[in-house]
Amino acid sequence: MTNQLVDTFLKKYNQQPTATYFAPGRVNLIGEHIDYNGGLVMPCAITAGTWLLLTPNNDNVIRFSSVNFNEEGTFPVQKRYTKTGKEWYNYPLGVFHELQDGEWNASGLDLLYFGNIPIGSGLSSSASIEVLTAFALNDYYGLEHDKLELVKLSKKVENEFIGVNSGIMDQFSIAFGEADKALVLNCDTLKYKVVDCDLGDYVLAIINTNKRRELSESKYNERVEECNTALTALQKEINITNLCELSAEKFALHSHLIADETVLKRATHVVKENDRVHLAAKALNAKQLDEFGRLMYASHKSLKDLYEVTGKELDAVVDFCSSYEHVIGARMTGAGFGGCAIALLKKGYEEDFAKKLTDDYVAKVGYPAAIYVHQIGDGVKKIAD
Structure with a gap:
């Protein structure tokens, strides 16, 4: 799959990607609609998810494209962004908005996304994109945020930039998931235990x-x-x-x-x-x-x-x-x-x-x-x- 995405990236941007990242979707085994009430939830990451390929450009713009959607977005590098509507790229754009609010200064970047999570299915395709983008930018630019900080930032994107008052479970499980394990997460304290599944x-x-x-x-x-x-x-x-x-x-x-x-x-x-x-x-x-x-x-x-x-x-x-x-x-x-x-x-x-x-x-x-x-x-x- 990665080789196919590299070929797609090359055709799209006329250059090779310099880094590739993956974030899973998630299912919640039990504990529903209590994450925003400070409760316990039991999610796990799944092997379906979202891939991101990226490379810098010299045009001082951020370009978003996806194998899954026809809409493409091109934005000048700037300190703040505003949600444009319902387009998919508002999720990664919100991550840039939140990271730019700090001391990091982005450079031009070309990004290609692909996901095999059914859109709108309840398996957290949006949170997968958010956490994936935050993790990739943090790693690529050496921003030194820890995973929990990236989880909180991604939740802020969902709540404030996108406008959905969701809890933190989706982003947390996508960041901290482990193979063959479930997480028992306290959504109030953010303390968690790993349970053999x-x-x-x-x-x-x-x-x-x-x-x-x-x-x-x-x-x-x-x-x-x-x-x-x-x-x-x-x-x-x-x-x-x-x-x-x-x-x-x-x-x-x-x-x-x-x-x-x-x-x-x-x-x-x-x-x-x-x-x-x-x-x-x-x-x-x-x-x-x-x-x-x-x-x-x-x-x-x-x-x-x-x-x-x-x-x-x-x-x-x-x-x-x-x-x-x-x-x-x-x-x-x-x-x-x-x-x-x-x-x-x-x-x-x-x-x-x-x-x-x-x-x-x-x-x-x-x-x-x-x-x-x-x-x-x-x-x-x-x-x-």
Whole structure:
């Protein structure tokens, strides 16, 4: 793949790239919509991701191009940039904007991106681009930021430059992921543990509903505000800074403070989902995959009934998985409103699962889903010359 990208780069820019970098996508195994509530999440990096090839130019401009998109962007080297619209290159442009806000002065640069993460699928294609660009520029120019600083910078791009009030999980897992490991990340303190993710006789199937979601145009920001409303109500009696400081038991004692029924449902999901991550980590450590699978199903039900972010497409996938004897757990992953689900599928049944799920999904939804299996891979890195 890298050789093909080098050829594309050469045709595009009439010169060889001088460096190549890769950043993965991610799936969240459990712990959804609690990253921006200071909770625990359990993401892992996957082997699908985004590649970046780059080389300097003498034209004092930054040129963005992609194998995946027709839109190209050319910008003069300057201190600050402004989001141009919905074009894909606003994600790397935002990284330049944030880095230029410091003492670094960029030079002309030609960049080519390629990704094999389905766009809008909930596997963090945007965060992959952000972390990849930040890591590449940091390495290429010797800026000496550590990975955590690059993660925070990438999150700032997503929140302030792009305008999506997401948490830090996506960028963190893309930067710190390890092969065959899951991360248990505290999104409040940013402390994390690495958990062996030995799936034994099972594989991680990723099912793309092929319903694309535009996160910044979805009800994601509305959910963030509903959680903030719940937090404000609870703070009338208890001293907390985020919802996930509460156990389910303590939340039950104070939930009467939340008058709005919808807001109460949102907060109930957040608190109980945080507890599920604790239990899931214990299950993985004990190699109790059946229990882990049960928690996955419980997570999806909560996201459907209490947080209301699934939709008929994701529900159709998980409903089929619950009836398929060789799947022991399934749930939506990512922000929802479309995107992907994941399932723990018995090895050797990949083809049978794909065929039967496709038939069932087409009958219910009207078009096919995409099913693939990825390994749990490493985080962002430079590819050796």
